[in-house]
Amino acid sequence: MRHAAPAHHIRRDRSTIEDVAAAAGVSVATVSRALRGLPNVAESTRKRVRTAAEALEYRADPAASRLATGRSRSIAVVVQLLNGWYSSHVVAGVEAVCADKGYDTVVVGVGPGSRDRHVFGGGSTIHRRVDGLIFVDVIVSDDELAALAEQSMVVVSVGHELPSVPSVGIDDVEVGRLAAQHLLDLGHRRIGLINGPATVPFRVPHQRQLGFEGAMRDAGHEPDPSLYVAGDFTIQDGADALRTLLAHDDPPTAIFSFADEMAFGVILAARELGISIPDDLSLIGVDDHDVAGVVGLTTVHQDVDDHGARAARLVIDELEGTPSSVTTGAGPVRIVVRRTTGPPAQ
Amino acid sequence: MRHAAPAHHIRRDRSTIEDVAAAAGVSVATVSRALRGLPNVAESTRKRVRTAAEALEYRADPAASRLATGRSRSIAVVVQLLNGWYSSHVVAGVEAVCADKGYDTVVVGVGPGSRDRHVFGGGSTIHRRVDGLIFVDVIVSDDELAALAEQSMVVVSVGHELPSVPSVGIDDVEVGRLAAQHLLDLGHRRIGLINGPATVPFRVPHQRQLGFEGAMRDAGHEPDPSLYVAGDFTIQDGADALRTLLAHDDPPTAIFSFADEMAFGVILAARELGISIPDDLSLIGVDDHDVAGVVGLTTVHQDVDDHGARAARLVIDELEGTPSSVTTGAGPVRIVVRRTTGPPAQ
DNA sequence: CGGCCTGCTGTAACCGCTTTCATGGTGCTC
């Protein structure tokens, strides 16, 4: 007999597994097995259970199964800036496949610094809440990673590569090379770089820089580091960067911005400064941001939604022991030429 | 005595409430009370328990407390387009306050149609997973709302107002009025509207239209519905809308787009069509999208992150029985004049 | 035709926390 619920528990009369068991005339164990598609259940029984469950609109309480199995069927996306273009696209990709596979997607934002980093650090509670973690361009220390591994959390990274963690993203060296080559082909020699932040060990911009420099050298031109300026992927940083570069004794004829958003800043500032793009200055970005088309920005395209989707699939496959067919590593990139690049002025 | 865990349960040795109880020399009940700040615990005992808990790095298993209390300490944000500018800002706002209050933020995307709507419909499982729901511009039927209410889910809506559900957002009539007034002041009389989708009962655009028409009439001008074109808030729709409007016998001298993103489409198409903004055509949007500044778009500003934050606070206050100090209803809007609006051409 | 293997079910012991209810000890009041 079920006991009466305590008064303050105005808990609804949702049907439980016991109700279904009673209705189907079997034990709860059988209901559990039948509904989850486990073997060793007579087909006739399974059908009967399913019917009863349906009639009662039964759904297993996730909290209860979580407690019993240790699986929460949800995965977290850890992101620096939730409303950034890149992150939100990754999240969208993740959510789509999670929903499809019956997982919940929980988002957690970590400050740009290490604020809030305890979320997944040592004594954190995140591993009790989710089965897997997807880091989006967040830099995680080896210690944190080790702690996570010890808790047998499945982790995947998107963008920034993490040691000993499968990652999806793009070949950033290739990105740098592609952009540089495009500019070189147009005849540019002095090329400014709007880089990532100088202070953190963020691989993505570094790789792009490497690719850029490789292409330059291959073409017989020595890159000029005095033309590199750091940025933090914001529009404002892009605008500032342009001003900095223009103050150079021998300013560049083209700028390679490591993100479209910073390139937007360049466009904005250029307009204010009366500089014509691409007549006075060529500009190329990375991302193919939704509005890149609007402003006619030449850029290196990447499919960010897909990064998120692949990451999620990776995590889920790992979680469920499915041999994953997902390709880890670099996805395709391609250059999209629009109106912000052209030959240098005489 | 704890029993040996089944072999396949390689569950980690995380400390449980029993461990803490043992270490502190009290019962689990006392530990529970002490750690949660409940009354009727001697201060000395509380301290002892806290110390023990800390030493053991104890954290209550969320799944277990969820099962016991019926609260999951997580809230869902239900969104149409996760990677849209508006949604992602709302999500960011929600996440920020959830994190602060110790709640998890789970995102769920619903297709633009009613696909996936079962997520929160009748026999859904969402109410077992989260304590509250924040709908972002999603149209929820009365039935669905009733089902949710019956499950005593706390729901709040952002943007689109839902019957009998507290909502946060802006005064969309005011938005329409503001934009119309600005255009009228500049001397425009024939004003095109890029509206929301025509097929769904989405209040937001309807209100804006009402405000627009009110301002027009107040100024003694009858709005011309043949200048209204439907859109779905995408850049592409904006571009299409411009072409449609230009095909009109007597095309407008100004366009009021109900979203900046659609306005971007207008800018894009205008550039291709050789139409100069604002010389040939004035354009005003709504949102103050991050790149509105870049393209110099005049627009009606709203603080979307704040909408999300307020919604989350509303939900949490309600959940915790705190008398909420959060202002429900409309937040402030203001017009930001940039370079896409000017007097009509002769 | 008995023994065994195999396949289907049921029983019950958990998962780890919350909360009711009972109990014992104090401090007061009269």
Place this chain on the structure above:
DNA sequence: GAGCACCATGAAAGCGGTTACAGCAGGCCG
């Protein structure tokens, strides 16, 4: 000093599933 209210605490019954283990048939083999 007895009676009483109140505070601090503990024992134990859940919350709603999952799963190890045992039991019970029926089919097959020798």
